[in-house]
Amino acid sequence: MAREAVIVGVGDVPLSDGKVVGGGSVLQVQARAANAALKDAGISMSDVDGLLVAGLWGVPGPGLLPSVTLGEYLGIFPRFADTTNIGGSAFEAHVAHAAMAIERGYCDVALIVYGSTQRSERSRTLGGRPSVLTMQFENVWGIPQPVGGYALAAKRHMYEFGTTEEQLAEIAVATRKWASLNPAATKRDLISIDDVMESMPISDPLKLLDCCLVTDGAGAIVMTSADNAKAHGAKAVHVRGFGEAHTHWSIGAMPDLARLTAAEMSSKTAFEMAGVSPDSIDLVECYDSFTITVLMTLEALGFCKPGEGGAFVSGQRTAPGGAFPLNTNGGGLSYCHPGMYGIFLLVEAVRQLRGEAGERQVDNVRTALVHGTGGTLSSGGTVILANH
Amino acid sequence: MTSTTYDKPLPIIDPGTRPFWDAAREHRLSIPQCNACGKHHFYPRELCPHCHSDDLQWTDVSGQGEVYSYTIARKPAGPVFAADVPYIIAMIQLDEGPRMLTNLVVPDVEAVRIGDRVAVSFDDVTEEVTLPKFTVVGA
Numbered sequence: 001m002a003r004e005a006v007i008v009g010v011g012d013v014p015l016s017d018g019k020v021v022g023g024g025s026v027l028q029v030q031a032r033a034a035n036a037a038l039k040d041a042g043i044s045m046s047d048v049d050g051l052l053v054a055g056l057w058g059v060p061g062p063g064l065l066p067s068v069t070l071g072e073y074l075g076i077f078p079r080f081a082d083t084t085n086i087g088g089s090a091f092e093a094h095v096a097h098a099a100m101a102i103e104r105g106y107c108d109v110a111l112i113v114y115g116s117t118q119r120s121e122r123s124r125t126l127g128g129r130p131s132v133l134t135m136q137f138e139n140v141w142g143i144p145q146p147v148g149g150y151a152l153a154a155k156r157h158m159y160e161f162g163t164t165e166e167q168l169a170e171i172a173v174a175t176r177k178w179a180s181l182n183p184a185a186t187k188r189d190l191i192s193i194d195d196v197m198e199s200m201p202i203s204d205p206l207k208l209l210d211c212c213l214v215t216d217g218a219g220a221i222v223m224t225s226a227d228n229a230k231a232h233g234a235k236a237v238h239v240r241g242f243g244e245a246h247t248h249w250s251i252g253a254m255p256d257l258a259r260l261t262a263a264e265m266s267s268k269t270a271f272e273m274a275g276v277s278p279d280s281i282d283l284v285e286c287y288d289s290f291t292i293t294v295l296m297t298l299e300a301l302g303f304c305k306p307g308e309g310g311a312f313v314s315g316q317r318t319a320p321g322g323a324f325p326l327n328t329n330g331g332g333l334s335y336c337h338p339g340m341y342g343i344f345l346l347v348e349a350v351r352q353l354r355g356e357a358g359e360r361q362v363d364n365v366r367t368a369l370v371h372g373t374g375g376t377l378s379s380g381g382t383v384i385l386a387n388h
Numbered sequence: 389m390t391s392t393t394y395d396k397p398l399p400i401i402d403p404g405t406r407p408f409w410d411a412a413r414e415h416r417l418s419i420p421q422c423n424a425c426g427k428h429h430f431y432p433r434e435l436c437p438h439c440h441s442d443d444l445q446w447t448d449v450s451g452q453g454e455v456y457s458y459t460i461a462r463k464p465a466g467p468v469f470a471a472d473v474p475y476i477i478a479m480i481q482l483d484e485g486p487r488m489l490t491n492l493v494v495p496d497v498e499a500v501r502i503g504d505r506v507a508v509s510f511d512d513v514t515e516e517v518t519l520p521k522f523t524v525v526g527a
Contacts, residue, residue: 136399151459
């Protein structure tokens with residue numbers, strides 16, 4: 001019988017006011033998250049023979065060879081390494097790559113890790129990227145990055161479909177309600193649509209509360225074969241389908257500013273592999289770098305028609321108690337966003353599928369869809385998970 | 389306005405992009421056109437992104453187009469842009485097809501709309517670099 005890859009452990013590090021509790025270097029926080037995930041799986045670090053890492057830490061410097069650096073730090077010698085970096089969706093791609101490696105026998109235990117201490121370091125600015133190669137046609141204009149690119153997409157979406165700023169605000173309000181149920185979330189006080197509308201203008205039409213947080217954070221995922229999971233007595237979450245795609249880096253090259261083409265591509269692959277359609281999905285965890293990211297993703301994944309995202313999220317439909325539970329940990333908008341958020345989508349989906357989400361647990365979650373977005377609406381990684 | 393104290397980001401010009409910036413310095417908007425499929429593209433590349441031919445030529449284009457999307461920066465992209473707030477970053481769809489990011493220089497940022505007709509104008513920011521910016525034309 002063919003080997004099946006499963007997720008058997010997830011872990012993260014505690015945050016307080018968006019900073020890692022107890023402080024630490026980026027390697028320390030990655031090690032803590034890895035340790036937590038392996039403990040959760042009941043598998044020891046010495047059994048890890050696949051290491052998947054992406055990040056922007058220490059560039060130029062140690063982060064240039066992230067798996068090599070982290071492997072040395074953890075004292076492990078992986079025989080499979082993957083440092084695919086397609087932005088915040090990289091970790092959804094890592095699940096896909098680890099699944100293929102495990103099923104082919106190329107490794108037995110894969111560890112996926114992300115960590116960042118960007119809030120403690122205060123390293124993120126809106127100043128943009130060095131104006132070399134493609135970026136010489138972007139940052140000379142003073143585009144605040146990455147929010148400006150998302151703002152251009154939001155403006156175009158509003159123009160083509162009549163989407164309103166209030167509809168985008170619905171997403172921020174609903175996500176905050178989920179965060180209020182998550183003790184680990186950075187922002188837990190409830191907000192209203194008016195609060196979002198009156199928050200500081202950043203890059204029209206996006207305002208402060210349309211934007212994700214800037215926090216520290218670290219997360220890790222452990223995958224192995226179903227047989228190995230059984231031998232360790234670990235609870236397995238099944239990987240039913242996956243897909244990845246990217247379409248552009250500079251926002252000027254985005255094929256259609258009002259459509260998330262990368263998500264359309266990656267989710268089509270994932271749905272076909274899993275053999276399910278959007279109506280079989282009980283729970284969605286999707287990247288929320290900005291409110292517009294969520295709206296365009298829901299359309300691209302097929303949960304509503306193109307242009308209907310605004311109506312779809314209206315009336316707090318994605319909030320606790322709503323018909324469409326979404327981003328149940330409080331998301332990048334209210335829980336945490338340490339630069340690349342995609343690993344936390346996976347951690348939350350696995351906890352929900354295992355019934356371990358506490359006060360925010362959604363009833364009867366059997367199949368969950370995780371979708372990461374990276375770059376400036378550039379890349380998509382879709383993973384379909386199930387607990388049966 | 390030529391200035392020796394221009395402190396905003398300048399393009400790091402490379403061999404593949406030099407013809408664009410050289411033309412801009414002469415107040416021409418020049419972009420590659422493919423001899424195989426006839427389409428223009430922007431930014432400049434070694435192979436046509438539409439048909440992947442390497443048979444390309446630089447062509448002066450009209451500098452006319454329309455606003456495909458835009459955003460008003462209320463927070464600057466770093467301190468060097470702080471004095472310009474609010475300013476417009478726009479994506480222009482050139483009449484020849486390609487889109488390009490630029491600044492839209494207008495008296496009233498609130499009056500801009502998607503679909504506005506625009507024309508190129510050239511801002512000589514240093515001795516070496518001229519930035520093609522756009523203005524709204526007609527009504």
